[in-house]
Amino acid sequence: MQINRLFDIIDYQILKYNKEVALGHKVNGEWVTFSSKDLKKIVDQLSMAFLSSNIGSGDKVAIISNNRPEWNFIDLALQQIGAISVPMYPTISAEDYKYIFEHAEVKMVFVGDEEILAKAKEASLGIERQIFSFDKLESCIHWEDFMSKGKNGDLSALETAKSFVMEESLFTIIYTSGTTGTPKGVMLTHGNVLHNVSAVEDRIIVPAGNSKALSFLPLCHIYERTGSFCYLFMGISIYYAESMESIGENLKEIQPQMFNTVPRLLEKVYDKIVSKGYGLTGIKKSLFFWALNLGLQYEPSKDQGSWYNFQLKLANKIIFNKWREALGGNIMQINSGASALQPRLARVFWSAGIPICEGYGLTETSPVISTSVCNLKEIRIGFVGKLVKEVEVKIAEDGEILVKGPNVMKGYYKNAALTAEVLKDGWFHTSDIGELHEGNYLKITDRKKEMFKTSGGKYIAPQPLENKFKESVLIDQLIVVGENKNYPTALIVPSFDALKDYCKHKDIPYTHDEEMIAKDEILEKFQREIDDLNKYFGKWEQIKRFKLLSKSWSVESGELTPTMKLKRKVIHEKYAKEMEDLYK
Template sequence: MYVPPVVPAPQAGGLADAVFDHAADDPDRVALGRKVDGEWQDVTAAEFRDQVLALAKGLIAQGVRFSDRVAIMCRTRYEWTLLDFALWTIGAQPVPIYPTSSAEQVMWILHDADISACIVEHEDHAMTVGSVIDRLPRMTRLWQLDADALDMLVASGEHIEDEIVHRHRRAVTPDSQATVIYTSGTTGRPKGCMLTHANFMYEADSIVARWEPVFHSKPGDEASTLLFLPISHVFGRMVEVAAIRGRVKLGHQPSLTASALLPDLAAFRPTFILAVPYIFEKIFHAARRKAEGEGRVKPFDKAVDVAVRYAEAGEHRSFGTAPGPGPALRVQHQLFDKLVYAKMRDAMGGRIRHAMSGGSAMERRLGLFYAGAGITIYEGYGLTESTAAATANPPERTRYGTVGQPIPGSSVHIAEDGEIWLYGGHIFSGYLNEPKATAETLRDGWLATGDIGALDEDGYLTITGRKKEILVTSGGKSVSPGPLEERVRLHPLVAQCIVVGNNRPYIAALVTLDNDAVAHWLRMRGKPEMGPSELVRDRDLETEIRRAVVAANTTVSQAESIRTFRILATQFSEEQGLLTPSLKLKRKAIENVYADEVDALYRA
């Protein structure tokens, strides 16, 4: 499946040029929002350019040179975007390190990428880097953001002339390497994906050109987005670049917790957001718990059903298979819009009408609900190796439950074994220091993703599994765990689910609980608070989780079904090394840590 391009391939320049071009064209335009002492402040295009230029001078004064790799270990915040564009201005390559990385992981990236300098957020990060710095003779500089590192850098570069910076910037070409982003390491040691300025420019410009209308709450308003995804991940990095290049007002929020995120959504009031399905699930479940606590769960569930049917009717209309919502459904929808849907939109800032989702699959019914509630979510799919999105649902014809069609100027091919192959200007140039892995993954320019999927008659892609994650039972049955896990996770009490059964007689699962949902469930049933060890033995709770497992089993054959499960007392976390920063399960690590629990699932 091929989709024609909507923008030409970049012929000159690099990512930082947009900062200087925008400031020259429209210096007073609000380019970013920056939170200072709890209050949001506007940053104009001219102010951002001046800050980028001053920081670029400081980096040169401190010895950072063209093509040097500089690591950034930090949460999502304004300073990261400032550092990215300052480093790109002088032709250096920012290399992200996840802020939750262990000393061993940090050591590997700093060594493998031949890092010459590192910027960390706070003292804990500095101590992590400091614990391995004696084994890194190339790394000679370490700066800490919360110890006024940027002010120091700016002060040290005051004597550098502007022209020196611009000479560096003019030397950057589209094929210059922009960054090395390390994979999450779900199946082994992280590999460094080398991405060029052209990869980012082509991806960002294609997304902006094709989806720009959905960036707005209504025609003619100022487009803005709040970035809360980790910039250390390619998805967050792509949002950053696309916002700057697309002249979308950009804000930053470092926390994915509802208590931190929802107040900033209300204050910043973005017109659209980009997130992983987990965020949309949490917002939905929180709204339902609130309705149940107020004794309105039946009207809420009815509103959900109406929203799903309304969106599904609209989907049929867009594909020409039905006329759309009928009069009775439209009346019901209008009623629930005032009672339920508007309140959900208000909780997300009030202006969001569109969103993009990636990182993992979103359940079709959830996507339909949000669309019916007035927030259309365009689900997409991509990898670090494809500079984020490789496919996405088009604005005018969204097919819920799929990850859409190829982005403009790219192709998707399904190999004989079902593997998804990608081609286009957004595909990476290879893995750093890994020629064998590069040769196995890049085949005549095509990226062999390792994911399994299918294209329908209209070219919409559905992800069905991952080659390396296919389980084969001792009876020879092949099972893709992803769809089963996603169905179990639909239950509001379930936080995570991992399906096991490789070389075992049958399929089983480990399940973790959503703490907020469980606390609400206990209150609504008049049960006392329980500790984790008590909860996992509660018969009523086990019955609830069993319902989730039974519902998941209805989608597969008996041989593929989950025969038994175990509820765990604690969730899997990044800090334990059991989740990637994009919240994917690290299967081997989980099975190693919970080996006794897995073995117990197969005891007679």
Template sequence: MADIKRLFDFPYHEHDKYKLDDALVTKYGDKWVKTSTAEYISKANAFSRGLLRLGVQKGDKIAVISSANRTEWNIIDIGILQTGAQNVPVYPTISDEDTEYILNHSESTYCFVSDQGLYDKVSALKSNIPMLKEIYSFDTIPGCKNWTEVLELGADDSNLEEVDRIKASITEDDLATVIYTSGTTGRPKGVMLSHKNIVSDVLMSADRVPFEAGKNKALSFLPVCHIYERMILYLYQYYGVSIYFAESIEKVSDNIKEVQPHVITAVPRLLEKVYDKIIAKGSDLEGIKKKLFFWAVEVGLEYEPYGKNGAWYGFKLWLARKLIFSKWKAGLGGNLGLMVSGSAAIQPRLARVFAAAEIPVMEGYGLTETSPVIAVNDERNGGFRIGTVGRPLKGVEVKIAEDGEILCKGPNVMMGYLKDEEKTNEVIKDGYFHTGDIGVIDSDGFLKITDRKKEMFKTSGGKYIAPQLIENAMKQSRFIEQIMVIGDGEKMPAAFIQPDFEFVKQWASRKGLSLSDNKQVADSKEVKERIQQEVDEINKKFGNYEQIKKFEITPDIWSVDGGEMTPTLKLKRKAVKEKYQELYDRIYKS
């Protein structure tokens, strides 16, 4: 295992091993601007010196809020950590109230933002945040200090020895970052992660990733303020992977074609959108081309790893790859050979079809509190099983409690919640972190997540309902984009359904129905009848007491901005129920 103890050791490791010319690459205007590993380290050191001259001390908190991933974030991150201060990343999309709370609760002394919108947001709150001394931006904004001023302040290296002395004093057990969980209810909790927490998770995860060191490119677009993408960025540096930052989620498709990455990290919702676009293109084909396309999809949907389907299937798969799947891969840049998925469960059909197309999705599992990876699939070593999150990392102990809750112990488990010993003691008991997730470990050691402990509920008949199991099954329908199972204390389970409006409108058009807006879709008798067919079919997989007896279609696209989803795209169940109380009453009181 590499001699890496602190997070700021990663760029130095990358420089010693690989000396990349394109360690960090960001697109400014129409040009991709490369930063070498040497320049990355040089700027991080200058930033550290500048912070010290601003009076930053060991233990101070510095907030960073960026609407997109970019080179500046990483330079600032290493620059902060080298001073013994802590980086407090903040989601750009959270409410003003939560932003103000986090900056006050963390006692952040400086805040770095990416753009005008975020500067305006924080600037408007500044009078309510007494510890906040100054706001700096990445972009040039009139009236706002620029982050390059800190670099210039540290251009003189006469205090280099001071930086080196502080770095030498920082141990692996020191606090590195405070990451506030988005949470589905209540105030965000500040998860304290040490250098050891994250470094150990990177090094334990490294064994699971089939990288050819020093020879790959990655496209990064998931929010780096979340520990998932941030840990992956350190992992890329460990392996000498060139990191290209996408301009935005909306431009990921274009950026993939430009960058031609070998690896990306994704969340299931994004993979679903990619798959839906591919299927939509196939639907536009005609004749034999269309038949071949959907034949290949059917072959892909039967995929099992390691040749389990036999020789005849192997021949069909070879043909499907040659005729159809090779074009999918070309459409995703041509080099993409690995996608790592986290945050929520991926539909097994997607895992099968992408693996069949030689773009395997390695699904993993973890939480902010576990830095984050607990378990992950690994295609190389017989560790890939569709429908599971893989085997636990070597060094992480996982066991299942009597009530089915997943418990874990390891060097990656957090130090605790900032200023909240009570909540810390609620989740760390007898040395084990209580994840709040329900799961099982099969006879081969693969972990499967079945639900969230707090989300399970009882009907009035006393039957337990695991909503995520039902929701994940229902979302395999092309007609259903989001679904929330309801019925706590009621006589039967029901659901709110947000249809895939784009797909449903295409379906309606083929049926001669004119549904121009989302409200017309939600109110359409024909749409409800068609979705009822989907629900009836999927209901067959469940016991009578688990089946969705009624549902209502919502007219809105569920989103972070709309308040239905957290920044990590998990359902905010309480908020959704409150928003659609009228539909709830229609289901249960009519």
């Protein structure tokens, strides 16, 4: 059958796979699942409930919730009647909700829980706006009660509504401020995202119709949302993790073949593994670090000789097998996106039989521009993969990546001026700096907007520096600063677990984090780490001074985006004094 709209994927999945489990999540400690036919029945009934509530073509409905099947139900039901979903992060403020509600002219809201409901109500004060909830709450109408309005609905009216939805029809407005600025509404069509679904199909190596994926990145971000459409299209069962904290447990329960993630989470997994290695003793510790060092030397497309291959095979049998078990034992592919992945992580995981496939894209490109080919011959560590079909890339004179293709957005909602700034002659200006190699392998070198100039006139690209310095097991988070100053400096959040291990090894009594980062012997150790890693950079790029911080940056405290990228503007404002002190 022909798929011209995203919701056509439901009928396609029934026709081709008829899945017993299309979607699943945990309720009160038990996995609750929905088949392909359950999905269709619920989505159709919800579409008819929307029609009976005078929600139709062009109307905006907000979805604010953590990942759960209800999120998909509402999203797909809106698509079928030509209504436009406005997904929002549960973690943002009531003020942000208010701005988006008003800017998008949101008529109806679906919230996940009590906390989100309180913010949605605050943002809707003085405005008649219906709000429904996914959790059963006393102060809000439950989504199933809303759905009951469509129980005896007119299916012919629904089919008529569907017939007016075209490939070029707008299906969502995603508000993104990224790491800087006021939220802007990215308008994406069915065709934009459908292109991505078909373009990445050949990059997904897990068996179609017979695989499982664990989902934990926010569905309101286009990365996981397009991923979910790919899963539905390929008959891959989607299981939603209970929370970020339960990912490890859920991986062991579900034993998926794949999942999408961001580098920050892979860094945490790696650091946790290495921390456990430091806790070992004797021969076990020696074997662990022998295997780890083999992994750090790994080159997927290079034969390093029979002795290396023999050792790696042995390491996989006695050390790396435990890593694979911790991820459920069946992982065939992990996709990493949203920010740059440290090459050493890709090497180690590939060496351990855990393929990590980097990709690149933006909300404005639905999102995929390039993604890795998941085999030893075509993977390129340090690159964000090969360009996907029908997407063109050219590199501007200043190094900026320009993109053209069917995945590029219609524009920014109610902002023609900003649209004209980024869309010129059909080319989308990404603000990322990069290089093309071998014709279609893309390498990202930095963010144009994140580069800064020192007072000496030298340009600094902070991202490569930050990724390199985070290779130290003692460094958890780091930001490089120094705009208009005579040298770069850094704010560093230590990996306190690794610091405790170091102190134990050196017989340094550990009191509490804040006290430890002020001790001379700890500062000296960090200085040695910085000195070792500075060698990889030009003299003008090297970090001359640093400040250790006692509190981690997080989404909740505002320093990270929901995909765990640094919000540089926020960090600069919050730590202005600490940064200034580095230049005294």
